[in-house]
Amino acid sequence: MRSITSNISTTIHRSTASRWLRTRKSRFAETIGGTLRRRKMRWVVEIRQPLILISEVQRSGGTLLSQLFDGHPECFSHPGEIYWGRPEKWHWPNLDIQGMSTKAMFNSLHEPWVD
Incomplete structure (x- = not known):
């Protein structure tokens, strides 16, 4: 019975960690993406050609x-x-x-x- 309980808790722990990591990655990507967008906008040149x-x-x-x-x-x-x-x-x-x-x-x- 102990091995079943440990397998279930390990599975739950892994899925929670995986969900946390995905959320963390998406927040990081949003932050970095916004920063890069702002930095790129400084170099925008209007072209009238x-x-x-x-x-x-x-x-x-x-x-x-x-x-x-x-x-x-x-x-x-x-x-x-x-x-x-x-x-x-x-x-x-x-x-x-x-x-x-x-x-x-x-x-x-x-x-x-x-x-």
Whole structure:
């Protein structure tokens, strides 16, 4: 009977510890995420230039092209991939390119590392 009781208490203890650790990790991530967001916002620069979207299929040189633009001193390139589609990146929305401003288009992007 003693081994059953100790196994049950060990299981309860492990689940409580696991729950505590998950809660602690999520609180830590929220705190760190907020701090990083505030630090990044200090370096935001307003850009009043036209937005150019260059789209590419896999393995066609898009990464090289983005790195070339990133290295150019007169270009502001977007870091990493951008996703227009929601809930998945291949679900493209209907965009009225003629009627939307550059700012409205840029605000419609989904950036999980910023949100």
